Structures are given as C-alpha cells and as structure tokens.
Amino acid sequence: MTETKTDKFTLINELARRRGFFWQAYEIYGGAGGFVTYGPLGAKLKQNIERKLRELFVNKLGILEIESSVITPGKVFEASGHVGHFKEPMVECAKCGKRFRADHLLEEYAKISAAEAEKMSLTEIKQAIEKNAITCPDCGGTFNEPQQFLTMFETTIGPYSGATGYGRPEAAQGIFVEFNRLYTIARERLPFGVLQIGHALRNEISPRQGLIRLREFTIADLEFFFDPETPNCHLLKDVENETLPILTAEKRLKGSDEILNITVKEALKQKLISSEWQAFFMAMAKKLLIEIGVPAEKQRFIEKLPWEKAHYSTQSFDQEVLVDRWGWIEVSGHAYRTDYDLKCHMEASGVDLRVYKEYETPIEEEQFVVKPIMAKLGPVFKAEAAKVAQLLASVPAEEVAAALEKHGYYQIQNYKILREHVNVSRQKTVVRGKRFIPHVVEPSFGCDRLFYVALEYAYHTKDDRVILSFPRDLAPTQIGVYPLVSKDDIVEKAEEVHRLLVNEGFSAEFDDTGSIGRRYARADEAGIPLGVTIDYDTLNDDTVTVRDRDSWQQVRVSIKDLPELLHKYFSGKINFEELGTLVQAK
C-alpha cells in the first residue's frame, strides 16, 4: 500500500482529470477538500451505475423508489440518534490551530489499527497521543484535549434562528419517516423495500483519498421491511447456491483475515448471517459488483466488530473490493437495523408506525386496558391533554400498567402520567391480530465508490495504450462515429449515420479530428465499446466497419441493419462477432 507514482490510483486520477471523468471541485479557488465535479464522461458513467441499481432492484424486484430532500429538519436526526452519535474524535493543535481526525493520527503515527482506534474513548485517545508523543504533523505543536466533532453539515431552515436543519448523512431516514405512506402505497403488505439514491453529506474533518472519502457523495440506501415473525426470504432459492466470501467477526477477533467461501444456504444454516433477507441482498450486491466489472475473487464481506457497527445495527457486513492503492475498501454496507429506526421515530413523533397483522385464528386473552381520564388529564396538561391521550394510545397498555405498578408513574416524552390520570383494567377480549414494528435490513451502496472501482477494474493497457474496458451497458459513450478521411462526401455520410444512431437513442459521438488511429486510441481511452467507420466503400455499398474496443477486431455491417444489431448488442443479446463479417483491420 505504499504510494508510488504509477499506482492505479494516480494513473486513474490523472486520466480522470484529463478526459473529464472527475476532478477536485472549485480548483480555481484552490480546490475544496472532499468535493469533486464529475465531468461529461463521469456524469454518464455514474448515471449508468445508478441505472443498474434501479434495474436490479426497482425494475426486477419491484422495490419502490423515492426521492426526498438533502436538507432535513433537526428533529429527524435527533430522533434517529445521529445528533448524538454521528461524531468523530478530533484534536486541535494548540500552536497552529489545525484540526485532525484523532483516530487517523493514531493509525498513522502510533500504528494503532483502524478497528482499535475506532473503539477508543476520548480519554484513551488522549493517553495514546501522549504515550506515543504525537505532535502536529504540520507544525510540531502539541494538541489540546480531544473532542467529539459532529460530522453533519448544520444549517438553519427558514428565517428563524431556532429551526436547525442538517444535510442528511444517509438517505435512509427519508424513507423511515415516510413509512406509513409507503406502507399504504405497498398496499399494506410485508415484505416490501424502498430505495433512495441521492446526494448525502458528511462533514469530514480532513477528507482524503479522492473519491473514496467525500464530504458530498451519492448514496443508494435500500430499506427492506419485513415481519420478524416470518423472516423468510421467498427469493432465497434464486441465490442460495451463490458463494459469499466472508470474513467473520469471530475470525477477526482472533486476528485472522481468512476468508470463508461459503454458499448463502450454508452461511444461513451456520447462522453466520442472521437474516435471510440480509443474505439475499449480499448475494445481489456481489452480482452487481461483478456486473460492474469487479470479479468475485476481488470482493469480500467483512463482518463488523461490535464497536465498529453503527448505533442502529445488530449485525453488519461491509462489502469490500480490493483496489491497487488502498487495499480493501468498502463499497456497500449491509446492516440489520431491526426495528430501531421506526421505533425511534414513533417515540419522538408520537405517530404510530406499527403495522397490523391479523392472526390466522383469533385468540382470547386477558389484556390490560388503559383509559385516560380526561377530567384528570385536562387540568394537568391543559391544551396538550388530547395529545397526551393520543400518545398513551400508541404505546402498549401492558407497558403503561407495569410502569404505574412499579414506579407509580409512566413517562412518555415530557409527560409524566400518574396512577390517578388513568383507569387501568384487565379485560378478556378476543384478539384478532396485533400491531408490530417491522424489521429492516439495509443494503447501502456508495455510488462514488462503485464508480471508482468500475473505473479501476476497467483500466487496462495494451501496446502502451490505455483502454477502459467498461462492461458495454456501463460505458459513458456507446458508439464513436468516424469518417475515415475528411473528404466532404464521406464526412456527410458519417454525419448521417451519426444522426441515425442518435435518433435511435444511442449515446454516440462524432469525431473527425486527427488520424483514424488517433481517434481509435482516444475512443479506447474513453471506454467507447464500438467504433463505426465510414469509408470509400460506404459510398458504394452502404456498409460500414464496426470496431471492437477490446479486441480491436472489425466487422462489416450494412447501415440499414445497424440500429437493430446495435440494440441487440447493447442489451446483451448478441456478441461482437455476431454483428457482421470479420474483416482485416485497416
């Protein structure tokens, strides 16, 4: 992992800048750390990756998709636990005032592993800094007390100073807060899933690693809701024999990084993965990465250790991909969020987010019934009495009864309910069903990282020339159209072919600048799968040569057949050789 001038990260960043895939944003103002601009080729590649996510999840699996806002009212992230937990330890140099991620300093200067550093308290961090005599890398000064830094972007919504808003650090909460509406749209049937792809923000203390760690990035969060009493995945049979390369938490705790190649079925049987749906989505994620160009053997699923997991998760895996400069990097996270988020929002908002399930046969049982006495609530809670009664109705009666029994009061939000405020009774009733909070597994993809690994795995050289061998459905430009020479009638014919392909919906580029060899080289470097060349013969017989980016082979095709053949090629129905008759490359 030592940095060399010619590692792929450097080569790709250079190529990306030069050909317009991406570059650091706002360069004319000295650049802004953690922000990139995707240029024309990059924007298209990124859209194609996002389209693949949609094809896989929305079109094929019927997952719902929503789009909500980046700016989010403070209440949402208070309830979700982010305001309390979404923090990183930071130290400030007492001399020059520069600020650093404390755990990153420990990794770099005290050789403490990321996993170890992540679980340290502020006190432990302070001690480790002192023990290892770490000073400011910029000026050598000593550090002030470590502190926690909230890594959400904060702002104010509207003209009132009190209305705090945050830039969302994940798209997931935009789904959870709309659960009731989405459940109705899903016709009140579990399981169902909801995807959101959009910009998200993390105010990193000191972003680095280019596309790998951005302050503004694109996330694809898929929240899949199911009944924890019927947690079976009905699609499991489609993937049960797929192999997952897993590095378990158990192995990691023993200091091993041995990867277990195990089928989905076996991993579930051995309880290495606690949820069938989670296992299903891990298999889908592996498939997606293969389709993006990352072979199975360059992927692994690493189970998170207890202190590495997000505050909401019971079991988490990171899908990692091996890259040249950075080793294994995370491209997706797979968290079993249980009912954590819906429960938080239900408690904070007072809105019932449970779903109702009818029993197959009604059961008779004695149940607690808690009835608020409005005549008592009124004088105590005044205008809020009705709200308190409503809140009471949203929590289980046995919970209220037990608290009143034990403590003499029941606390709900800011309201203290006393025994005399309610009538508690036990009634025999026929219970036809129950209300419960669905469980959630979440696959979450970092689109910029998918983009980066797609680029790195597409990167090849041949005869000292760079070729970006994108899968054909990922390539930013599908077809290059080239007049062989710049003779008027040939250029005109080429323009005509270009128009034809554009009108057929292809992403086609016209290029008549420089020798044909240079144009092919330029196209290979931009990852254009096919080149269509118009030459002297075209004027006679209306045929063109089609050139393959990877093999440099050429076939001869009649213009009138071109649209249909190309549609078949780009939808994966035929291969290059089936496009036409092989000819000697000119």
Added chain:
Amino acid sequence: MTETKTDKFTLINELARRRGFFWQAYEIYGGAGGFVTYGPLGAKLKQNIERKLRELFVNKLGILEIESSVITPGKVFEASGHVGHFKEPMVECAKCGKRFRADHLLEEYAKISAAEAEKMSLTEIKQAIEKNAITCPDCGGTFNEPQQFLTMFETTIGPYSGATGYGRPEAAQGIFVEFNRLYTIARERLPFGVLQIGHALRNEISPRQGLIRLREFTIADLEFFFDPETPNCHLLKDVENETLPILTAEKRLKGSDEILNITVKEALKQKLISSEWQAFFMAMAKKLLIEIGVPAEKQRFIEKLPWEKAHYSTQSFDQEVLVDRWGWIEVSGHAYRTDYDLKCHMEASGVDLRVYKEYETPIEEEQFVVKPIMAKLGPVFKAEAAKVAQLLASVPAEEVAAALEKHGYYQIQNYKILREHVNVSRQKTVVRGKRFIPHVVEPSFGCDRLFYVALEYAYHTKDDRVILSFPRDLAPTQIGVYPLVSKDDIVEKAEEVHRLLVNEGFSAEFDDTGSIGRRYARADEAGIPLGVTIDYDTLNDDTVTVRDRDSWQQVRVSIKDLPELLHKYFSGKINFEELGTLVQAK
C-alpha cells in the same frame, strides 16, 4: 384564480398524496414547509422528465453534462454576486415575532403587483406598509423595520468556523467555475454547452404553493458558451419557422399583456430577442413542453422588466405555462448572462478564464506591454509578489496603462500597483489572435415545475374516473400485467409474461388484486399507458389483450410478438392500433 375545493391544484395534490406521486415531507414531525418527498410514481415521472432533458440536449445536441456538489465554498457565491444580491425583503411582527416576505404581503394586502413590489426599496416597502396599514396576518401586530434576508442556506465546511459554505441556489456556478476544464474537454472549440441537473436550495422565507415554490428543488441549468463576435446559431434553420408566443417588456411597461405570436426568424429580425442562441433555446423549450403534454397555446414567453431580471442578465424571458389555480407560472428562464459570471470568477480567483482566438490574418499593431519589475514588487508585496505579477498578466495591458496614466495606480483585487512597480512600453507586434471571455445564454428549467405541469396537463376525467394521460415516454409505469381471474394457471402465465417484459427492460407492474375493472381504473389513475391481460384464451393460443389507457380500446397480440411491438410503441414508431387486431372490450 380564486381557490375552490375542486380546482385542479387541490385534486392533483390529493391524488398525488394518495397514489404516491409526492407529498409534503416529514409529515410525522408536523411537515417541513418547502420540502416534498416524491413517492414511487413521482420519482419515476421525475426521472423520465430529466431523461427527456438529457435526450433533447445531451444526446441530440451534444451538450456536455456535469454533476457537481450542492454545498459550495462561500468564495464562489461571493464572486458570483449571490451573497450580495440573493436576498428577499422581510418584515417581522413586533408582537408575535412571525416573519413574512414583505413583497408578498404588499401583493396580498395592498394589491401592489408582483412586478411593482419586486422593484421597491426597503424604505418604499416600509412606507407602503404604513400607508396601507398592513399588520401581521397572524396576530394583528405591527411590523419592525423591513430588512433583507439572504435566501441561501448557510453552513460551515469542515471543522473550522471560518469556512462558510452555501447550498447552491442554482447549478450554473458549478459549471462556470470549471470553465477551463470544460473548454479543454470541448477540445477548445466554441460554441459549446454544458448542462447540470441537480438539487438546489433556496431558503424561502415563507414557502407556499406546493411544488411551485420549494426550498429544495431540482434545477436543470444549461450554460451555452459562444464567441460574441460570431454569435450566429448554426442550428437556427431547424427552428426558424417555429412560432414563439412572446409578451415583450415594451408591452408590459405599457400595461398590456398581449401575446405576440411570432416566428423565431421574425423575432430575431425585429430584435425582440437579442441572441440567436437564446431564440434557439426558447424554441427548444417550447418543443420540450409540448412533448411533456402542454400545448403551445398554454405557453408564453414573458420578457422580464429591468428590475425583475437577475443581477447577471441583460435580457431575460420566462417561459410560462397556464395552470388552473395559479394562472401563469414560470417553468424555465432564458437569460443572456453575457460574460458576467466568467468575468466575476476570473477577477475573484485570479485565474484566466479567457479563450484564445486566432485571427484569420495576423495584424500588426502597436500594443501596450506591461512588465512587472520584480525588484520593486518584491519588497512591497513580499511572498505575494509572484501572485501579483501573475494577476497583472491576466488583465489587458492597455487597461493597466490607462489606469496608471489617469490615477497614478492600478487596483487589482487588494493590490495597488504604482507606476514605479512596472515598465510600461508600446511595442509594434504582429498579433496573431486575442484572448476573450465567451458569452453565455442560459436556459434554466425548474424540474419540479415541469413535473407539476406534466401532472396537471395529464389530468383528465372520463365517466367520473381520473385518467392521467401522460405522453407514453413519460409514464412512470409503462405496462400493467393482469391475470383476468385468480385461477392458478392464469396467474402463473401472467407472472411469466410479467417476467418477460421486465427482462426486456420495461417498467411493468403485476396486479392481481380486485376485479379487472377496478385494476384498470387503478392503472388509468396511475397513468399506465398499456394493460396486458391474460385470460382463458391465452392458455390455448398464447395471445393476450392489450388495453389502451386513453381510448379503452383493446387489441389481441401474440405473446411472442409482444416485446418487439411494445419496444416500437414506446419509442413512438407505431401507434396503439398497430399493436394488433382490435377486439371488443371485455
């Protein structure tokens, strides 16, 4: 424009909520004004509208597309003039503290037109409020002094309190700041255009009107760069006979709202539109809106009055669409931004954003040459001397010479250049070309408003049922698949057809709940153009009925021909009647 219970705005908002097109975001927390969540149908419709923009501009015209960040360093919007100008007048009630857009109050309670209110100073606003005795609509209190409110969301980037960032109110600046890189990617040839579609933020004082005025919205900004000395549009002939419905500033100043229906050619000849490229994009915008479902006669282009224009624009038109509740609303803006933005960023960053143009024949001329004397600059500007010399090289020598002649100094950014700092001479040189700042015309589309008008113009009723008659390439779901009855073999066959269509890339929905009539009604209301029904005959002869959403006609089609026919139908190559043999609707 009076509000009635059943105006289309109300009906559409109700339908949108119920069917999941969109709704006010964060409802469980009481809702957040100015933020919406697009549900599954809405997210797809919005994507289809954005896809249309890309097809029209990126695929067909070769416009480049980029994607940059929403959060933007403060410097960018200081340079662009937004920090100074992007403000709205606000008044605060002295009694209850509630804050209001002052111009909106004047419109509502003093019947001052929007155009008039927009040009008033704070003093004039104060006088108008007093004169009309306007008090707080909420509590009747009097107002404090009007003040200007910066309607950008402000935040801090990274851990240092000084690093102000803003949520971008437009996507345009993300293009301007990257001009040099984009010009290289465009192979240093003018004209060229760059599009960016993405979220943008305006911290409205009191948002209202649903999708029409949001705090977070999606903008599509297209910046088209050209040489002001060769401002001709080579694509003009494609649109010159198109009619544009224009309401000129001249007419408006005279109090008329008479629309002039005039061809592009004639509008340019009469100099009603000052730039050919601007006229071209106005014609494209009209075409786009027609394709989205808004007929030409429900569109107009209204020229902005001097005080209505943004601070960067010399001539601006708003493309407006007539809607039921709000009258004419803006869906796109067409501004001639000249060299304003690039000039601002060039001055603020000190980076040369000019392009070089070679003369056809070199000319010999006497030119000023300004050479910094580093021995003089050094002692004065110390470490910044080299930067000052570079800045000096980026401004025209004759400008420096003139200032030194006239004032005895030349001010560049914070640096004051004196006569003794430089050698000014006149030299005869052969000049082969010159550097200049390109001019810009900008069509800018509000995607949420395009979404709203698409929905309103698709909205129809027939036999008391709602049909959303979206153009077929805009419909969120393309095909519904229905087993006629819930018999096992028919359901199985229907699932098979559904899978076939999904694998062919169609957006297809399977629905087996309720009577077939109810399912058709549900599909019409969701705007699904075609329904495929599997019945008893299907089991015998592998044919299905295909039903048209708008005419309710049905044709019989063989399953094996279905994919190809549907591809042709959705790409607009054939009409419904050409799908198969008309049958009697069941």
